[in-house]
Amino acid sequence: MPHPAAARNLSRTLRDTASLSEAGLLPPSADLAGLEAVQARYAxxxxxxxxxxxxxxxxxxxxxxxxxxxxAELVTAPHEIEDPTADAPFTPVPGVVHRYPDRALLKPLLACPVYCRFCFRREVVGPDGGLLTTEQLETAIAWFERTPQVREVILTGGDPLMLSPRRLAWLLERLAAIPHIEILRIHSRVPVADPARVNAALAAALTVEKPLYLCVHANHAREFTAEAMAALRQLTGAGVVLLGQSVLLRGVNDKAEALEDLFRAMLRGRVKPYYLHQLDPAPGTARFEVPPEEGRALLAALRFRVTGLAWPTYVQERPNGGGKAVVGPVWRDS
Structure with missing residues (x-):
């Protein structure tokens, strides 16, 4: 249910601490000066x-x-680094990240519907950041055309569904036309965080000849509202295959019951849980960290409690752009 003080501001996205305060979304004890300092650094x-x-x-x-x-976002722990996934060393042209032989990321923009306080790209994302020009997109597409070992393009950012349907359709059609590209994948928060953006035009933009997978990022069952469920139904009705990805977060989903509720909510929304990510050590995110051994124990606690359809792969990014490693769990039946 909406918080009573927030009702008058629910027609627009809130983008600063003053708006959050006016909407009644900050506790009375909030450190406004500290929050303004956070606002000056992060979107x-x-x-x-x-x-x-x-x-x-x-x-x-x-x-x-x-x-x-x-x-707390302004406190950097000793183990935290600005580019924890090492995008920069693996960027052959602007907007492209190529860490794995057969697939590469394309970041057409760095804007998102919401800005997560644990984001590993939080130093660069923002409402005015990272929109590739048509010339830069053409350069990126040309890179994919001349790199035949790449069979999968993963659109991420930022959130690719923040592009206009026309722009998104153009980009997907160009990528799908490359003969050696077999799979298109999009990572997005939009269907749960801003379901009003999911409409017939967006669904039509996602209808391409090549297989397209939409990986929906959600971390708590409450994010699957009635509006989000309707948006997900519209996407599956257009033939889009939905996968789910989540980050294991202290204070959000670090209980077996919370993970069970999350994975069950995904399945009700026709979203197959795909990845559960170990937190990437971005600056100022230590308060969210759950040790991998605790994550393994949480997943072990779900064994026999949920269907195999609800089971994600628990992964962690290796240092220096080494890619994802499977964290576990390892079963030891008695």
């Missing part, structure tokens, strides 16, 4: 859909933890 965006879920009176609200800024 803020809370969509109406997510604002409606927030209970600022609950200090353990999992939606607050994901989207509302905290002064």
């Amino acid at each position: 803020i965006a809370v969509t109406p859909a997510m604002a409606a879920l927030i209970d600022p009176a609950d200090p353990r609200d999992p939606i607050v933890a994901q989207y509302i800024p905290d002064p």
Whole structure:
């Protein structure tokens, strides 16, 4: 249910601490000076859909933890690094990241519907950042055309579904026309964080000749609202295959019950849980960290409690762009 004080502002995305305060989404004890310092460094965006879920009176609200800024973001732990996935060394042309032989990322923009407080690209994402020009997109497409070992293009960012349907359709059609590209994949928060953006035009843009997988990022069952479920149905109705990815986060989904609820909510939305990510060590994110051994124990606790359809692969990025390693769990039956 919407928080009463927030109702008057739920028609627009909230992008600064003043708006969050006016909407009643900050606790009375909030450190406003600290939050303004966070705002000066990292982007803020809370969509109406997510604002409606927030209970600022609950200090353990999992939606607050994901989207509302905290002064702790300005404290960098010794193990945290600015580019934890090492995108930069693997960027042959602007917007492209090529770490694996058979697939590569394309980041057409760095804007998102919401800005997660644990994001590993939080130093670069923002409402005005990273939109590739037509010339830069042509350069990126030309790179894919001349790199035949790449069979899969993963559109990420930022959030590719923030592009206009016309622009997105153009880009997907260009990529699908490359003979050696077999799979297109999109990573997005939009269907749950801003479901109003999912309409007939967007669904039509995702209808291409090549197989297309949409990987929906969600971390808590409450994100699967009625509006989100309707958006997901519209996408599957257009033939889009939905996968789910989540990050294991302290204070959000670090209980077996929370993970079970999340994976069951995904399946009800026709989303196959795909990846559960270990947190990437971006600056100021240490408060979200769950040790891998605890993550393995959480997944082990779900054994026999959920269908195999609900089971994601638990992965962690290796240092220096080494790619994903499977974390576990390892079963030891008695």
